[in-house]
Amino acid sequence: MALKAVLLDSLLVAGVAATWFGVAGFARLRAPLDRLHCVSFVNLVAGTALAAAAFANDGLSNRSLTVLFIVALSVLTGAATAHATGRAFMQRGAAE
DSSP: OHHHHHHHHHHHHHHHHHHHHHHHHHHHOOSHHHHHHHHHHHHHHHHHHHHHHHHHHHSSSHHHHHHHHHHHHHHHHHHHHHHHHHHHHHHHTOOO
């Protein structure tokens, strides 16, 4: 039981660390297109860690599959939104 708790804590700490890493990158980068990469990074890495924690805690259950579906949908729509935003920046000439 202790190994499961360590695994869950490690996955959740990895998700939080990825989020803070993305925040630091977002604050450091100046160009809007570069900042989009930080948002996508947080969405993918923290979401994956959260989904892995759900599977480690529940196994194959309705709740873990729901978390996986939400993360996958977030990654897919986040990529499309980042692409559309980047294209809008490029067309407006604001991506400098």
